Amino acid sequence: MLLTCPPEISDAIARSDLHSLQSYIARQEQILLDRGEQLAAAQRQLKAFAIDFRHVRRSERERANEVAQAQEETAVRLLKASRFRDEETGAHIWRVGLYARLACQRLNGSGRYADRIFRASQLHDVGKIGVPDAILRKPGKLDESEWALMREHTRIGAQVLDGSNSPLLKTACRIAATHHEHYDGTGYPNRLAGEQIPIEGRIVKLADTYDALRMRRAYKPLLDHATAVAIILDGDDRSRPEHFDPQLLRLFETMHREFEEIFRNCGDDAAWEL
Template identity: 50%
Template sequence: MFQTSVNSYKPHILIADDSRGIVQLLRSFCEHEGYRTSEAYDGFQAIQMTQTLQPDLVMLDMNMPKASGLDVTKAIRSDTHLFDIPIIMLTGLTGREERLKAVSAGVSDFQNKPVDREELMLRVRNMLRMKKMSDLLQEHNRELEDLVQQRTRELEKVLAEVTEANRSIHEGYAETINRLAVVSEYRDEDTGMHIKRVSLNSREIASALGMDSGYVENLGYAAVTHDIGKVAIPDQILLKNGSFTDLERSLMMKHTVIGAQMLSGSNSPYLNMAEKVALTHHERWDGSGYPNQLFGETIPLEGRIVSLADQYDALRTQRTYKPAFSHKKTYDILTLGDQRTSPEHFCPEVLSAFTRIHL
């Protein structure tokens, strides 16, 4: 094999022929041109020496003992470490079929016997030139492969670092949201449990709607803060036993706007969704909700989902002014309506997803 980094490298030629006289003649031709040589006197020896020495060119006779020139050629071509070594076949054959068989086996070129020195050396130089170009190309390909592997490892490292950074950011935002939700638990334990159940129910509805896992996860975090604005509502109103006065109800309704203001101005997709949920989870599909009387699809999807999840849990939870309703009664109220609640309050697609979950 050519070593391109050494300019003084002398190509190595293996000469295989069962006639010692021919071998000596061919060796003298090659050494006169400055080539190194090795000799084999039967086909089996030629195969072994090619495997061991990996010469730059093999020059062999068609007819040899133990293995013919065609057998040697097939053995060389079947070895992944040797298959690109040029082979010049020395033969007296002139028939088309015989030459086609030799070419099919992998012979690179032919030299008729008796050997013409000038012609043979011209063929040798051409084959060695082709071999040198092949070696250079393989070396270049190996360098490219090494470079690609190196760049791939570097990119994988950067990707892993970016992934870890995104994970840390994600966990940081999630922790921020959860800590905001804890504030509600200090004010009212029932509210603390309520927001966790609303988060779970919101995830289930979003999944039933066919939303992707990223949306479902983000909504779960956002739903946790839907009532965060209640931290600004006075205890005498938030924890009041009994019905609200009109003024108290007006103040309580402001928790949507206050919550959105608390969550606004962030670059986080989690907090942006949480802001929408806080502001719109009391809006109704028919426009009868608050604070902005939005209707239909002007209400963000996340607000529509949390609205239903919130109402479901409110009906299922005991309050000073009402008992906890059973799942069946709650389901009937949401889907059929009662004096306070109507199916028209909810997005039809969201309500349909809810019913599929709870049938």
């Protein structure tokens, strides 16, 4: 690299003016020292910014965790409230969560999403909070006007869960609203059909139906596994195979034994918690 000197230095060299050369070098050293200090100050400032940034990120993460915990707690408290009103046991709710998670995993849902389905599906009947006791706890069959009120639990559940930012509660809202819709459009409350019904609703429809068939209720005896499977796959006077997502029905044919195992392992006498 060709170095060029200022003309006065070239002159000083030519004149062998040592004093001028020394003072020039001293000035250049001072300039370099000043720049070094500026650089060090800039580095100190950058380090301070990095520390501040880490603090902000940490407190954001802490806030997000607190919000997630609060949302989780909301879901748990809603579930506890709903159990005071529901004729169904905690074991039913727990099993529906387990079947739904299994079906979701088989559909290749991510582990995180399947876990969310597991929790959200347990709130499927939270709307029964708003159904009168006389209907909810009636020992015999419901008449048509009572059924109309009972069917409202889907709308009530959706209203209770609506408006949250939480992915868990949003999913629970979709499930509460659609777990009684039928794939062929004959369900309630909105007669949605096919893909209009969110996948979570279609999954919980299958899980809830299997478990409801297996359980003893005031108005029906418990059914064995083979009978419950036959009703879902072939239909009876109330249920039709067309009520279910065909893809889920094919899946059910391959995994109903695992449903049976869940039912056997999670009995009604156990105290299951969300």
